[in-house]
Amino acid sequence: MAKGTIRLADVAKAAGVSQGTASNVFSRPDVVREEVREHVLETAKRLGYAGPSLTGRLLRAGKVNAIGVAAVEPLAYFFDDPWARALLAAVSQVCDASGTGLALVSAKDRQKLDWNIKSALVDGFILLCVEGGEKLVQLTRERQLPFVALALNDDDPSIASISVDNLGGAAIAARHLAELGHRRFGVLATELSDDHVGPVGIAEIERAIYSTSRDRALGYWQALEAFGIRREDVPIYETINDKPSVEAGLELLFSVPEPPTAILAMSDNIALLAINWLRARGLSVPQDVSVIGFDGVPEGGMVEPGLTTMAQPFAEIARRAVKAVLEDAVPTEREMIEVTLVVRGSTAPPR
Structure with missing residues (x-):
């Protein structure tokens, strides 16, 4: 008999015991006499039977005590992107505290993503919807498991989500720089629409398909208008949150006679890339240019x-998201969490 085809019933028959007794040897060994237990285990070893399928046992129980964290990105995204890395670390800490397992589910390819989500052995999903959120939501809904979306780029109120106040947070960021005395700004945006990198105007912002980027731009504008700075006078360059597109945006913003004295970056990753670029060009941060992420x-x-x-507040976001999935307490409406201004050395009054 091939090892891969050995079943519990085969072990019971070879050992001369009932299938119930053989099952107890593996699942409830304390109720089986020692000599019988050792005989069944020896028989199983001889036949090459390693024990009942853990996967099958968990599925029959209806709970696997694990959460899937999913993204429409290659697996490396969880480790390369600073935001995803910070959020994953916070989710991991919450899961560690409750003894909950964590599975990373990702794929850029739609077919692979479909398979990965459908085959993941989890009780529910936390969706990182920075990009391709609609795909994640659709596939996860088909699994009929609880899920909650984070950084959702969609205004659909029927999708359970936890998000931050992008509009209010962006307004605070712009106000901070304006109160320092800055009047010339440049914005390095995260994605507003698919397959585009480059300068964008008011119309492109207003019809952006990604609400996170749109709301941050609107927040910047609202705060700056209170200081007499028109939307038309705030150049915005759409990036894809990577080094080539960020550097291309900076080249354009600083190619004019009166370049910005302050950069509003829609992600910390963009801000950190901008600081490196400015330094390489001999510009001091914050003496020559202030940068806020x-x-x-x-x-x-x-x-x-x-x-x-x-x-x-990564810890709070993670706590709410894990609770929503594990306790089947998915929010019935979009939950919004405030962000906090953290002032460090990259911003100062202009020269």
């Missing part, structure tokens, strides 16, 4: 100067 990732506090940013 958005997220509050740990890396922002490790650079010199430290990055001023709008910090998301």
